[in-house]
Amino acid sequence: xxxxxxxxxxxxxxxxxxxxxxxxxxxxxxxxxxxxxxxxxxxxxxxxxxxxxxxxxxxxxxxxxxxxxxxxxxxxxxxxxxxxxxxxxxxxxxxxxxxxxxxxxxxxxxxxxxxxxxxxxxxxxxxxxxxxxxxxxxxxxxxxxxxxxxxxxxxxxxxxxxxxxxxxxxxxxxxxxxxxxxxxxxxxxxxxxxxxxxxxxxxxxxxxxxxxxxxxxxxxxxxxxxxxxxxxxxxxxxxxxxxxxxxxxxxxxxxxxxxxxxxxxxxxxxxxxxxxxxxxxxxxxxxxxxxxxxxxxxxxxxxxxxxxxxxxxxxxxxxxxxxxxxxxxxxxxxxxxx
Numbered sequence: 170x171x172x173x174x175x176x177x178x179x180x181x182x183x184x185x186x187x188x189x190x191x192x193x194x195x196x197x198x199x200x201x202x203x204x205x206x207x208x209x210x211x212x213x214x215x216x217x218x219x220x221x222x223x224x225x226x227x228x229x230x231x232x233x234x235x236x237x238x239x240x241x242x243x244x245x246x247x248x249x250x251x252x253x254x255x256x257x258x259x260x261x262x263x264x265x266x267x268x269x270x271x272x273x274x275x276x277x278x279x280x281x282x283x284x285x286x287x288x289x290x291x292x293x294x295x296x297x298x299x300x301x302x303x304x305x306x307x308x309x310x311x312x313x314x315x316x317x318x319x320x321x322x323x324x325x326x327x328x329x330x331x332x333x334x335x336x337x338x339x340x341x342x343x344x345x346x347x348x349x350x351x352x353x354x355x356x357x358x359x360x361x362x363x364x365x366x367x368x369x370x371x372x373x374x375x376x377x378x379x380x381x382x383x384x385x386x387x388x389x390x391x392x393x394x395x396x397x398x399x400x401x402x403x404x405x406x407x408x409x410x411x412x413x414x415x416x417x418x419x420x421x422x423x424x425x426x427x428x429x430x431x432x433x434x435x436x437x438x439x440x441x442x443x444x445x446x447x448x449x450x451x452x453x454x455x456x457x458x459x460x461x462x463x464x465x466x467x468x469x470x471x472x473x474x475x476x477x478x479x480x481x482x483x484x485x486x487x488x489x490x491x492x493x494x495x496x497x498x499x500x501x502x503x504x505x506x507x
Contacts, residue, residue, distance in 0.1 A: 181209035198308055204480035230260045232473070233281035235274060237293040239266040241389075242416065242445040243462050244292050247314055250466020251290060258474065260287070271295040275303055282308050287477060290314060290469055296357060310476040312485075314469045315462075316359060324476060324485040326469045328460045330360050333491040334367025336458055337412045337440050340493060342375045345502030346410040346438060349379065352397040352422065353414040356386040361414060364442060368412055387418050394421020401437070402429060409502065410438035416445045416457075423453055423498075434500035444494055454496040460489045 178188045183202060191198045191206050232255060236244050252262060263281075267273040274295055281289050288310035294300065296318065304311065304321055312324045341349055351368055354361035365384060372379035385400060387393030394417065401408060401422075413419040419441035423433055433439055433453075441448050444459035472485045 177206060177209050177213065180213060181205045199306070200308060200310055200480040203308070230258075231281075231284075231286045232260050232262050233277060233286050233289045234262050234264045235277055235289065235291045235293070236264070236266055237268060237274075239264065242447065243315075243443055246445075246462035247292050247466040247469070250463035250468075251314075251470045252466075253463070254467045254470025255473065271297050271300055275300060278303065278307070288312070288473055290473060291316065294318065296359065310473065310480065312469050312473050312476070314465060318359070322484050324472050326465050326472060326485075326487045327489070328465075329488050329490050330363035331367035331370075333442055333458045334364040334369075334412075335371040336367075336491060336493060337364075337442070338368050338371025338375065338377075338379075340456075340458075341410050341412065341438070341440060341499065342371075342377060344410075344438070344499050346499075347377055348406055348408045349377070349383065349410045349412060350401055350404070350408045351379075351384045351412045351414070352387050352394065352418055353384060354387060354389050361386070364414060387414065389415050389417055391417050391421035391424075394418035394423075395425040396421075398422045398425035398429070402426070402431070408437070410440065410499065412440045412442070414442050416441060416443040416447045419443075419455055420447050420453065423455070427452075434498050438499040440499055442491075449496070453498070455498040456496045457494050458491045459494065460491050465489065 174188045175185055178185045181188070183205060187198060187202060188206055191203055234248060234251060236248065238244060239248075248264065255262060265277040267277060278289060286309060290312045292314045294313060294316045301318060301320060304318070304323070310324070312326065314326050315328065317325045317327055349372065351365065353365050369379055385397050387397060394413065397418065398421070401411060411422065413422055419439060423439060426433060426437060431437060439455055441455045441457045442459065444457040447453075448455040448457055468487050472487070475485070476482070
């Protein structure tokens with residue numbers, strides 16, 4: 170048994186085997202445990218503890234930035250904010266686009282852990298059991314942006330999606346809409362679930378009828394927006410408005426309704442979650458509920474840097490309240506009195 174490692178283990182309050190794994194830069198040692206070992210070595214007067222213990226783990230200024238769709242406008246703006254926060258500090262950012270393939274996603278994370286990256290920032294994250302188990306045993310800091318996993322204690326920067334959904338219900342109610350449909354994102358997505366819950370609770374609290382039959386699940390694409398428009402106009406319920414879960418689907422909805430000779434907002438009012446150039450172009454001008462993605466990216470970068478300096482500190486939770494931006498896609502009907 171290595172006497173130095175035994176002394177470090179006793180000082181840190183961990184097992185000898187754990188210290189041994191840390192000396193070999195093992196991906197199985199959690200960052201909180203590594204910090205304890207690091208602190209113990211510092212107290213023992215080992216001034217070059219980073220080099221001796223962790224090798225490139227704490228030296229490499231490389232960050233893995235994982236996202237499912239780099240072409241998404243919202244995600245690209247988040248990435249811009251992260252780069253603006255980390256590039257001036259000398260971090261190298263590796264962008265990994267995994268096209269919603271959870272296998273590729275986990276492979277990328279494993280690569281980052283095994284090759285001494287400083288940490289990982291995830292703009293999207295799958296909610297599979299395999300991913301959750303993997304993240305539970307991660308050995309480097311991880312920051313989630315625009316997502317969270319309730320069962321995991323990770324640093325998070327996100328929008329209050331529940332509040333956004335509730336705001337949408339309130340806004341449409343205030344404009345006289347009683348019959349409203351919702352197109353939300355992928356079923357099972359935490360973001361889609363929170364927005365749907367908020368909208369459902371808002372409609373219920375204002376005494377308006379809204380059930381699961383009024384919700385359609387899409388895939389955040391133009392195509393699913395067009396499919397929803399076809400669904401909308403063929404329903405027996407006389408819908409006057411729709412709340413759409415993102416900008417891509419909203420554009421698909423409006424364009425398809427226009428192809429069918431319906432006018433926005435005369436025939437259908439449309440309220441969109443997400444604000445981008447797509448929803449403000451000529452002929453659309455959609456009212457939106459959103460949050461500044463670049464600001465979220467900069468916050469994620471700031472959290473990442475703080476976590477590098479303190480692996481044992483409490484988790485960061487930054488939740489931004491969404492903002493409503495009025496344009497001209499929601500028509501005012503008769504006022505509802507309560």
